[in-house]
Amino acid sequence: MGAADTFGLLRRWQQYLEVSGRANANTRRQYGRAMTNFLADVLGDPANEHLSCIGDVTEDDVVECIRRIPPQGGARAQVLKALHSFYGWAERRRYLPDNPVKGLPIPRRKYGRAPTLEEDQREALFAAAELVDPRARPTMELMYATGARLGSICGVLPEDITRGKDGRWSVEFRVAKNDDPYQVPLNAQGRAAVERLVELLGWQPLRAARRRPTLVGVGPGVVWSWVHEASDRAGLRVDGRRVWPHLLRHAFATDLEDVDDRTWAALMHHRDASLRTRYAAPNEARMIAAVDALH
DSSP states (O other): OOOHHHHHHHHHHHHHHHHTTSSHHHHHHOOOOOOHHHHHHHHOGGGGGGOSSSSGGGGHHHHHHTTSSOSSGGGGHHHHHHHHHHHHHHHHSSSSSTTTTTTTOOOOOOOOOOOOOOHHHHHHHHHHHHHHHHHHHHHHHHHHTTOOOOHHHTTHHHHHEOOOOOEEEEEEEESSSSGOOOOOOOOOHHHHHHHHHHHHHTOTTOOOOOOOOSSSOOOHHHHHHHHHEEEHHHHHHHHOOOOOTTHHHHHHHHHHHSSSHHHHHHHHTTTTSHHHHHHHSSOHHHHHHHHHHHO
């Protein structure tokens, strides 16, 4: 089996994932990159001259490749998920003689307490964001007010902001996990953030690329840089790191203390509330408040 046959298999596997609904577009891209990198690492290694094609890869080859991936951040699990998907598909169709990952389980990620931003930290971050870009503060405030993922917030179009018959504003996130759009009602902070971003729709910074036709006007990479710069200006660090955008989603999830599990899951766009315990884990401020409330 040559390179053309190998990439032909990868294409057919990707087409199967698309048609079967086993993976959304983002997951297919991640799996594709993982498989391409795996094959480059294994078949391109001079020490593996004995491997002539993808069908020659053994469990030992997979273990050695995975072992070189840092265990932090779930990267190993991501590669193993892609390998299980590809080799399982190829094995069922007898395209390859063996499945080298059949005996390698996908490690379950152990979640600890979700890091978050307390109110004073958020306000310091928002204030610093005003010095970064006029759109930075309302973008971060909208992320906190809705708990939106970074890709979702950057995909919102002006027409995705709607008002119901009762006058309530909502935002529809069309770019969402599993390609499943959902809505979140806006509170006063969210409405103010949207109004400010609408005011800035025609604003174009000097020496910058043409703005995107979205409410925020920039992509995820720019928002990352905004949050990092605001974090540096405010001198904020969380778990020893500069603030990152997903912390605003964590803060939203943490502050939804008085809602039932089904409402929490809907607002977070989760299938269920199984991860809620990550955000409800007691921190020092909550423990102090609980003790002070005792009589």
